[in-house]
Amino acid sequence: MSDTSSAKLSRNAVFLVLVASLGYFVDIYDLLVFSIVRKASLHDIGVADADMLKEGQFIINVQMFGLLLGGIVWGVMGDKLGRIKVLFGSILLYSVANFANGFAGNVEAYALIRFIAGVGLAGELGAGITLVAETLSKEKRGYGTMIVAVIGLLGAGAAYWVATKYNWKVAYFVGGGLGILLLLLRIGTFESGMFKRVEESKVSKGNFFMLFTNAARFKKYLYCILIGAPLWYVVGVLVTLSPEFGKALGAQAPLSAGEGVLYTYLGISIGDIFAGLLAQVTKSRKLTMAIFLIVSVVTAFYYLGSVGITHTRFIWICFFMGCSVGYWATFVTIAAEQFGTNIRATVTTTVPNFVRGSLIPINMAFNAFVVKYGMVKSGYIMMIILTLLSLFALSQLKETFGKDLNYIEEDSAPAN
Numbered sequence: 001m002s003d004t005s006s007a008k009l010s011r012n013a014v015f016l017v018l019v020a021s022l023g024y025f026v027d028i029y030d031l032l033v034f035s036i037v038r039k040a041s042l043h044d045i046g047v048a049d050a051d052m053l054k055e056g057q058f059i060i061n062v063q064m065f066g067l068l069l070g071g072i073v074w075g076v077m078g079d080k081l082g083r084i085k086v087l088f089g090s091i092l093l094y095s096v097a098n099f100a101n102g103f104a105g106n107v108e109a110y111a112l113i114r115f116i117a118g119v120g121l122a123g124e125l126g127a128g129i130t131l132v133a134e135t136l137s138k139e140k141r142g143y144g145t146m147i148v149a150v151i152g153l154l155g156a157g158a159a160y161w162v163a164t165k166y167n168w169k170v171a172y173f174v175g176g177g178l179g180i181l182l183l184l185l186r187i188g189t190f191e192s193g194m195f196k197r198v199e200e201s202k203v204s205k206g207n208f209f210m211l212f213t214n215a216a217r218f219k220k221y222l223y224c225i226l227i228g229a230p231l232w233y234v235v236g237v238l239v240t241l242s243p244e245f246g247k248a249l250g251a252q253a254p255l256s257a258g259e260g261v262l263y264t265y266l267g268i269s270i271g272d273i274f275a276g277l278l279a280q281v282t283k284s285r286k287l288t289m290a291i292f293l294i295v296s297v298v299t300a301f302y303y304l305g306s307v308g309i310t311h312t313r314f315i316w317i318c319f320f321m322g323c324s325v326g327y328w329a330t331f332v333t334i335a336a337e338q339f340g341t342n343i344r345a346t347v348t349t350t351v352p353n354f355v356r357g358s359l360i361p362i363n364m365a366f367n368a369f370v371v372k373y374g375m376v377k378s379g380y381i382m383m384i385i386l387t388l389l390s391l392f393a394l395s396q397l398k399e400t401f402g403k404d405l406n407y408i409e410e411d412s413a414p415a416n
Contacts, residue, residue, distance in 0.1 A: 208346055
């Protein structure tokens with residue numbers, strides 16, 4: 001390859017990482033904006049204070065169902081039609097949905113729009129990570145996925161800032177506008193070369209059921225989901241329910257879930273940098289994941305043991321808990337590296353969305369424990385269970401750092 005061609009490929013790869021990063025930024029913004037504006041928006045459309053929690057949980061569950069369904073749809077499309085089409089198709093869908101959200105006038109319309117937004121949000125991360133993993137060299141793809149996650153997670157800060165400065169309708173309009181602006185960057189992006197080679201072959205592509213027809217492949221897929229569960233438990237339970245945990249711990253003042261989510265995501269961004277660099281230095285994503293999983297237990301236990309917690313202490317704990325679960329990019333990269341090109345987008349898109357969806361059974365189990373043991377003890381129990389499951393799942397996966405991804409999954413062959 002000539003020096004000119006090599007330089008052009010390098011510039012294109014950098015541009016692709018930038019587009020995927022900004023796409024994930026808007027993705028996180030839109031994913032979290034409802035949690036931040038929930039009370040204000042529901043109050044404006046006439047929901048009574050007594051129904052606020054019930055209606056809010058209904059809407060967020062509908063959105064999560066959209067994520068689960070969208071993960072499968074976009075994943076299959078990514079392997080059949082291409083990663084670029086999914087990347088921008090998903091951005092268009094959730095951008096339009098967010099514009100529409102500013103006009104929602106009742107709970108039913110609100111829930112329907114959040115379902116559509118959830119379907120759209122499900123496709124961006126998987127397509128972006130798959131593109132970056134397949135385009136960058138095996139030595140540098142860890143840096144690429146790290147950058148995607150770090151820039152993307154800063155979308156949480158943007159969502160919090162916009163929602164606190166302006167009303168909830170403006171927050172949704174800004175999310176939609178950011179997505180439309182991002183679509184303009186489509187010019188200059190290019191499809192994965194690995195996908196193009198598979199596209200021209202007759203091999204089965206985007207066959208979601210391939211993940212279930214081979215026992216070894218199914219177990220590997222399940223393990224990829226399990227290793228990410230503690231992260232979503234920390235965000236979705238320990239931080240989201242911080243007002244309730246604060247009461248149980250005798251907090252000096254009510255704890256704010258919105259602030260907690262903001263500082264947790266800032267911590268996750270910092271943690272993703274350290275996780276990415278640690279994986280590059282040790283040349284092991286498994287070792288990196290194990291270290292972060294163990295540290296996350298320490299920070300969660302410190303939070304749950306903070307009797308009389310103050311506002312300042314809560315903010316710092318959320319930040320450090322976020323740092324300790326800052327393995328999102330590493331976790332998604334592991335999933336992408338475990339499977340062949342013909343189902344890689346399907347896996348990389350469904351796995352993070354199934355982890356997000358795992359919050360539903362996690363919440364059910366946590367609530368069952370609360371009835372018997374109370375908030376704090378239940379917090380300990382769930383963190384221990386999820387971490388042990390994750391460490392076991394991690395031990396069953398092969399190390400993929402530096403693995404050549406230019407291969408396919410044969411329907412009848414053993415999983416790689």
